[in-house]
Amino acid sequence: MRRLRLPRGWLLAAGWAWLVASALCALALGSVPVQLPEVWAALRGAMSTAPGGGPAYAIVVELRLPRVVLAGLVGAALATSGAAYQTLFRNPLADPYVVGVAPGAALGAVGAIAAGLGGLAVSAAAFASAAGAVFLVYRLAATRGRGPEDLLLAGLAAGTFFAAVLSVVLVLSHGSLQQALAWLLGSLGGRGWDHVRLAGPAVLAGYGLARSYARELDVLLLGEEEASSVGVPVPRVRAAVVGAATLMTAAAVASAGLVGFVGLVVPHAMRRLGGSVHAVLLPGSALWGAALLVWADLLARTAAAPLEIPVGAVTALVGVPFFLWVLWRGAG
Numbered sequence: 526m527r528r529l530r531l532p533r534g535w536l537l538a539a540g541w542a543w544l545v546a547s548a549l550c551a552l553a554l555g556s557v558p559v560q561l562p563e564v565w566a567a568l569r570g571a572m573s574t575a576p577g578g579g580p581a582y583a584i585v586v587e588l589r590l591p592r593v594v595l596a597g598l599v600g601a602a603l604a605t606s607g608a609a610y611q612t613l614f615r616n617p618l619a620d621p622y623v624v625g626v627a628p629g630a631a632l633g634a635v636g637a638i639a640a641g642l643g644g645l646a647v648s649a650a651a652f653a654s655a656a657g658a659v660f661l662v663y664r665l666a667a668t669r670g671r672g673p674e675d676l677l678l679a680g681l682a683a684g685t686f687f688a689a690v691l692s693v694v695l696v697l698s699h700g701s702l703q704q705a706l707a708w709l710l711g712s713l714g715g716r717g718w719d720h721v722r723l724a725g726p727a728v729l730a731g732y733g734l735a736r737s738y739a740r741e742l743d744v745l746l747l748g749e750e751e752a753s754s755v756g757v758p759v760p761r762v763r764a765a766v767v768g769a770a771t772l773m774t775a776a777a778v779a780s781a782g783l784v785g786f787v788g789l790v791v792p793h794a795m796r797r798l799g800g801s802v803h804a805v806l807l808p809g810s811a812l813w814g815a816a817l818l819v820w821a822d823l824l825a826r827t828a829a830a831p832l833e834i835p836v837g838a839v840t841a842l843v844g845v846p847f848f849l850w851v852l853w854r855g856a857g
Contacts, residue, residue: 533805536798540812544597547816551593551823552585556830559584591718596822596836597815598721599713599781600791602728602773604814607788608795608806609735609770612742613763614677617796618848620788621774624680624767627785628687629658630778635694635705645719647708648779652723655775658683663767676767711784711837713822720780727776732811734769738762739803746801784837786844787814793847 552564559567559581567585606621614623621627633654637647662683666675695705741762744752749759777784791814792806799805818836821843825836 533799533802536795536805536809537812540809540816544812544816544819547819547823548593548597551596551819552589554823555584555589555827557584591721592713592716592822593819595716595721595724595780596713596818598724598728599777599784600787600814600816600818600821601811602724602731602777602814603784603787604791604810604817605732605735605807606770606774606777607814608792608803608810609742609766610788611792612745612801612803613766613770615746615748616677617793618789619677620786621770621777622684622785622788624676624771625658625662625683625687626655626771626774627778627783628684628691630655630775631709631783632658632687632691632694634708634779634782635691638705638708639694639697645723648720648723652727652775652779655778656771658687659767659771659775663764707835708782710835711782711840712825712833712835713781714826714833716780724776724780728773731769731771731773731776732807735766735773736803736807738766738769739807742766742803743801782835782837784818784840786840786848787818790844790847791817 549561549564552568553559553561557580563581564585567582568590570582571586571590603621607619610619610621610623611617613619630651634647634651636654637650642650662676662679665679665683741752741757744755744757745759745762753759774788792810795806795809795813799809818840821839822836825834825839828834
């Protein structure tokens with residue numbers, strides 16, 4: 526079966542257009558619909574020096590806009606991280622959680638919840654524990670050269686250990702169980718500009734670092750020995766890109782909880798549509814991943830209103846069939 530390949534410029538232009546359209550729909554739709562002219566007026570008011578007012582402004586700018594921006598950041602971070610990990614591990618089924626980021630972040634967040642903390646303290650604890658988990662995994666893999674297989678094995682081992690400790694914490698924290706479960710399922714409910722300020726710099730810094738190694742990642746697709754033979758400093762590139770991807774993933778998990786499959790589905794689709802040149806793959810994954818999570822969050826908060834479905838459940842409904850399809854196709 527021939528793969529559909531789109532011109533690279535078109536793929537990125539379409540990604541920008543779809544992301545803008547997705548954001549406008551997410552700002553307009555909800556339990557209280559807002560007309561597009563009112564959305565534009567509210568956005569113009571937010572960018573002006575005069576403070577805005579009125580119900581439409583409050584709904585669009587104060588309630589929905591930070592949630593849409595955060596959804597875009599989280600989706601871009603997970604999709605870009607997935608693209609990087611799939612190249613580094615030479616495995617199309619790799620996703621941002623393969624090096625223990627998710628269970629490490631979950632352990633920190635649930636520990637903070639069990640300690641009676643909330644809000645940004647939970648996000649900060651998740652971010653710190655995710656970074657610590659990756660540092661531990663890298664140190665474990667260093668004893669055998671830090672190859673891709675060693676990182677995968679160390680990540681799986683550390684992730685299993687963190688999950689076991691997390692289970693103990695959940696059992697012992699009866700009063701916090703419901704809040705912890707909501708975080709583990711992934712959600713953007715109740716998120717505001719403080720969460721955007723927490724995640725934004727980390728996601729942008731991680732993306733910029735990963736993008737700066739796009740050419741080296743192209744060469745790594747040929748294999749580490751071939752890359753070394755043409756002068757690519759493989760250990761340094763691997764360390765930098767793993768660090769960039771982990772920074773983005775930790776920021777995403779700390780802000781939105783555990784949202785799976787975005788880092789698997791989007792990069793795989795981008796490779797099929799635009800090829801494996803990372804100067805296109807990384808920004809394309811960021812744009813389409815951002816749009817995907819904006820739509821997933823819109824569905825999460827409107828499908829069963831006034832109840833809210835965890836956004837992680839929505840992405841899993843899309844991601845699990847895709848994962849099985851990739852396996853059926855031979856992970857190719």
